[in-house]
Amino acid sequence: MNLEQMFYYSRVFAKTFKRGYIQYFLLNPVYNVIDAKDAELVLNDSRILTKGIFYTFLHPFLKTGLLTSTDKKWHTRRRLLTPAFHFNILTQFMETFKSESVKFIKTLNDILEKKDSNGVISLSELIPRVTLNNVCETALGVCLDDRLDGDEYRQRISEVEESLLERLKNPLMGFDGFYYNCAEGKKYLKSMEKLHAFSSGIIEKRRELLSKEMEQEDMNQNDVDETNPYRKRRYAMLDTLLRAEKDGLIDHAGICEEVDTFMFEGFDTTSMNLIFALMSLALHPDMQKKCYEEIQENIQGDLASLDTQQLNNLKYLDCFIKETQRVYPSVPGIVRECTSDIVFGGKLLFPKGTQINIHIYDIHMNPKYYDEPERFNPERFMAPQAEKRHPFAFIPFSAGQRNCIGQKFALMEMKTLLVYVIKNFELEPVTRPEDFRFHAGLLIRTKTDIQVKIRKRLVT
Numbered sequence: 001m002n003l004e005q006m007f008y009y010s011r012v013f014a015k016t017f018k019r020g021y022i023q024y025f026l027l028n029p030v031y032n033v034i035d036a037k038d039a040e041l042v043l044n045d046s047r048i049l050t051k052g053i054f055y056t057f058l059h060p061f062l063k064t065g066l067l068t069s070t071d072k073k074w075h076t077r078r079r080l081l082t083p084a085f086h087f088n089i090l091t092q093f094m095e096t097f098k099s100e101s102v103k104f105i106k107t108l109n110d111i112l113e114k115k116d117s118n119g120v121i122s123l124s125e126l127i128p129r130v131t132l133n134n135v136c137e138t139a140l141g142v143c144l145d146d147r148l149d150g151d152e153y154r155q156r157i158s159e160v161e162e163s164l165l166e167r168l169k170n171p172l173m174g175f176d177g178f179y180y181n182c183a184e185g186k187k188y189l190k191s192m193e194k195l196h197a198f199s200s201g202i203i204e205k206r207r208e209l210l211s212k213e214m215e216q217e218d219m220n221q222n223d224v225d226e227t228n229p230y231r232k233r234r235y236a237m238l239d240t241l242l243r244a245e246k247d248g249l250i251d252h253a254g255i256c257e258e259v260d261t262f263m264f265e266g267f268d269t270t271s272m273n274l275i276f277a278l279m280s281l282a283l284h285p286d287m288q289k290k291c292y293e294e295i296q297e298n299i300q301g302d303l304a305s306l307d308t309q310q311l312n313n314l315k316y317l318d319c320f321i322k323e324t325q326r327v328y329p330s331v332p333g334i335v336r337e338c339t340s341d342i343v344f345g346g347k348l349l350f351p352k353g354t355q356i357n358i359h360i361y362d363i364h365m366n367p368k369y370y371d372e373p374e375r376f377n378p379e380r381f382m383a384p385q386a387e388k389r390h391p392f393a394f395i396p397f398s399a400g401q402r403n404c405i406g407q408k409f410a411l412m413e414m415k416t417l418l419v420y421v422i423k424n425f426e427l428e429p430v431t432r433p434e435d436f437r438f439h440a441g442l443l444i445r446t447k448t449d450i451q452v453k454i455r456k457r458l459v460t
């Protein structure tokens with residue numbers, strides 16, 4: 001079975017079985033969750049915080065950073081890193097999100113000015129550059145340049161994903177002994193070297209910048225939060241880790257695994273979400289118009305003073321992004337493993353080793369929670385419809401203790417870019433959902449290049 005068929009048959013199973021169903025992977029039972037009630041039981045259960053076997057395939061790349069670690073290590077790291085995503089820190093990132101958006105608008109204008117331009121742009125090519133720059137400049141505090149080539153990094157990430165997908169296609173490849181002796185496994189380890197060299201370059205650069213900054217500031221006097229002088233000041237993600245290293249709370253290897261994790265989790269997820277949001281805006285001119293009018297109503301003047309409060313006032317845009325995440329969830333499924341025998345609701349026994357595959361995609365497409373689930377309709381996220389819905393029927397960022405630590409970051413970043421694009425351009429469709437098929441993988445993927453046509457917006 002190829003990866004497109006794998007994606008397709010998972011959907012067929014969901015429609016056929018309606019509640020959960022069981023399969024086997026590498027001799028372990030896999031319980032497939034396609035209902036919000038079951039997802040709630042699993043995601044809220046503190047006995048099931050360990051990630052599934054599939055995540056061990058990522059260990060040579062991410063080692064055991066926040067995404068892949070478990071037990072005490074995960075708790076300690078999550079506690080250490082949570083303050084780095086506090087609202088006060090995120091608001092400081094607005095300036096970067098805005099300047100990256102300005103650069104993106106300039107790129108689009110340059111494309112339009114080219115003599116033979118027909119205004120068609122490849123979102124799949126352009127958007128990942130913006131999101132990788134954003135995560136590097138904010139969470140990691142480093143600008144990409146010739147020494148740190150973002151295009152090369154993205155190329156290596158695609159190779160890693162391809163090698164990992166080979167393991168999904170062929171059950172024999174699931175066994176480490178077999179995989180790492182095959183050409184595919186060797187290629188995977190080779191790509192690792194380049195990726196790790198890239199993240200080490202980032203850490204080295206930030207270490208240099210930080211020590212200069214620390215020399216300049218009087219730590220004892222300035223190391224407090226202005227809003228509460230009794231609390232320690234918060235730092236962005238990599239600075240938090242470098243400071244924790246000084247206090248002996250993490251070592252260099254630990255910092256490397258977290259930087260790899262945040263780069264991997266932080267840019268492609270947001271890219272896919274933005275790509276499908278822009279495609280959906282192009283496909284639905286009426287919704288695009290509503291977003292534009294809302295922006296005009298709430299954000300007067302130019303966008304230089306755009307702030308988080310103004311973004312929060314854009315209620316329709318928020319629903320539009322949610323609907324994009326429902327129909328095109330960047331992470332279509334997540335897997336947990338039972339590390340002991342677990343009984344659910346007094347009747348369902350999951351033996352130790354059971355993999356629990358939570359199909360976010362199928363939960364979002366479940367007609368029990370969404371009328372005409374295939375129809376793209378942002379209004380379904382407005383009150384009172386949204387309030388009546390099961391809270392686990394919409395889980396693009398997962399939920400419970402191991403939910404996405406970067407969700408507020410991602411939403412702020414996406415809203416900022418969308419406001420800039422909608423204010424400056426009108427979008428027309430080029431790629432339509434019927435032109436592509438998804439394939440199974442870590443993220444929602446299609447082989448088709450996703451394109452839209454842009455036209456400069458005439459201010460009326």
Ligand code: HEM
Nearest residue numbers: 066067265266269270273330331334397398404405406410
């Ligand atoms: C639209 C964008 C995003 C989506 C849809 C998304 C989705 C998710 C999901 C579903 C998970 C759970 C994964 C699992 O259990 O296997 C997750 C975890 C995680 N995400 Fe995100 N994510 C996004 C953006 C980000 C960003 C921008 C960052 C960092 C800057 C980030 C960092 C992480 C990390 C570190 C974890 C692991 C958390 C833990 O296990 O404690 N994500 N994300």
